[in-house]
Amino acid sequence: KDAAEISLKDIDQLAKSSFPLCMRHMLDKLRENHHLKHGGRMQFGLFLKGAGLKLEDALAFWRAEFSQKVGSERFDKEYAYSIRHNYGKEGKRTDYTPYSCQKIISATPGVGDHHGCPYRHFGEENLRAALNRMGVSGHALEEIMDKVKNRHYQLACTLTFEATHGVSCDSGINHPNQYFSESQKILRD
Ligand code: SF4
Structure with a gap:
């Protein structure tokens, strides 16, 4: 398996073994609340991208949680854009870098x-x-x-x-x- 690629099903296991505390915390809160506010979606989303989560998997990951809270229709309408945006697929198509x-x-x-x-x-x-x-x-x-x-x-x-x-x-x-x-x-x- 490509060392620079992580898949959806590995996220929880990888969080336990290899995520720093800031990212573990956000995964816990996302699983608990099925939601993260904008600052969290940016910090955690770009981290996952940097760790090698592909766009399709990222969309599936966020949709699985957010749809439990806001429904998948609203997810697709209000949140999917900014995830694609973080991957440089919308707007100015900038490829955003994970936060230091x-x-x-x-x-x-x-x-x-x-x-x-x-x-x-x-x-x-x-x-x-x-x-x-x-x-x-x-x-x-x-x-x-x-x-x-x-x-x-x-x-x-x-x-x-x-x-x-x-x-x-x-x-x-x-x-x-x-x-x-x-x-x-x-x-x-
Ligand atoms: Fe560690 Fe940096 Fe995350 Fe703070 S922001 S928990 S120092 S990895």
């Missing part, structure tokens, strides 16, 4: 938004619980929380990568798609 950590960290998610960087935008209790669910606890967890306190969000994410993969990540995390591809490299070896 820097861009995600500087976002200002409002009430009901689930985009942004959990290390920056979650409260302490929420973040601890989310990291616990990723299997991070004890000394590693305290080190991560220490980075967060000092506003070193990407370092906190790098430490999470190291704790969950059992290897060091010398380059550091600066992009969610880099997190994903480095994880896949390790897990495929």
